[in-house]
Amino acid sequence: MAQESPEDFAKVALLTHLRSGGDLRSCSIISELAVEKWARRADVVTVGTELTCYEVKSSADRLSRLDAQIDAYSRVFDRVYAVVATKHMNAVMSRVPSHLGLKELVQTSRGLEARHVREALSSPALSMDATLSMLPVSELAKIVRLLSGTSVTGRNRAALLEAAASLPMAAIRKHVVQYLRERYSASSAVFNGEVLGRRITSADLRHLSIWQAAPAQSSDRVDPAAEWLALLSREGAFGPVPEDVQNLLAAG
CATH class of the missing domain: 1.10.720 (Transcription Termination Factor Rho, Rna-binding Domain; Chain A, Domain 1)
Incomplete structure (x- = not known):
């Protein structure tokens, strides 16, 4: 069994918090969504009537990439949240733009929990x-x-x-929201069914991850490059696969 990471615990805390607040109702949920031509991977994305991104910074993370991540996500998502450990809160609040929402990861007697700090505003930087x-x-x-x-x-x-x-930008964004919501509705339904009536655990995150490749037949010898090329090439999984990435993987 893979060891649970601080990021896993943080994602569980975030999803538990969102579920308790009703923010996962009628939403598709995506973990590690690649955006901006694969330059970034958003930790958690919810797709309802708009796109909301949650960037997680656990106590084990550094903040060196946060500014660039927030800039990139603000071009893609309607609302962006930073979900950060208590040790990072002051530094984050002093450096992020005013439209960014904030949630704090707090260690309690019950374990790690996420708490709402500041509501996210509509991003002023959406890019066609x-x-x-x-x-x-x-x-x-x-x-x-x-x-x-x-x-x-x-x-x-x-x-x-x-x-x-x-x-029109508004019409295109409406189409993108509909496409992503439908594309990830099945995996989100599996996740919601699995955690119904119980606590969310890090093992449940696998249902939301688009990086989970289908297992190979035991009689087959798996070629890692070919396996990933097949995964990445599934239409719609991440959006378009750059040609140079396809060539690199195919060359193996």
């Missing part, structure tokens, strides 16, 4: 490019067809991005 990067080619083609009434020949991502760039 970052929003479109969340969609695979098939969804880009669909949104161009639905919103413009035209079709782009072939599956050329660059041409689809150019066609989508002139479309």
Whole structure:
């Protein structure tokens, strides 16, 4: 059994807190969602009527990447929270933008718990490019067809991005929310069913992680590069797989 990490405990505390506040109702939940052309992975994302990101900083984490992470997530998500250990709270509050929401990870007699500190405001930095990067080619083609009434020949991502760039931002974001909510509804339903009526544990996080590859048949020898290429290439799992990443994995 893999050893539980401080991040696992922090995610469990966060999800327990969100569930108790009703914030997981009618939502899809995603762990480690890759965004901004795979440059970042958001710790926990909830998808309801909008996209909300929670960046976790446990007592074992440093804050050296936080500023860049918040900048990146503010371009993608409607609301962004930093979920930080008590030891980080003062440093975080003194450096983050005012739209950032805050939750504190507190060690109690019952274990690690998350507590609400500051409500997140709508991000003022949403980006069209970052929003479109969340969609695979098939969804880009669909949104161009639905919103413009035209079709782009072939599956050329660059041409689809150019066609989508002139479309209304609000309509595109609505489509992204719907796509992600549906894409992760099944795994979220499994998670919610597993934890119904009991405490959430770190073992339950596996249901939400898009980095869990399907197990190979015991009679097969697994090639790690091929296995990951197959996982990453599943349409919609992370959005588009960059060509250079595909070539690197395929070359093995």
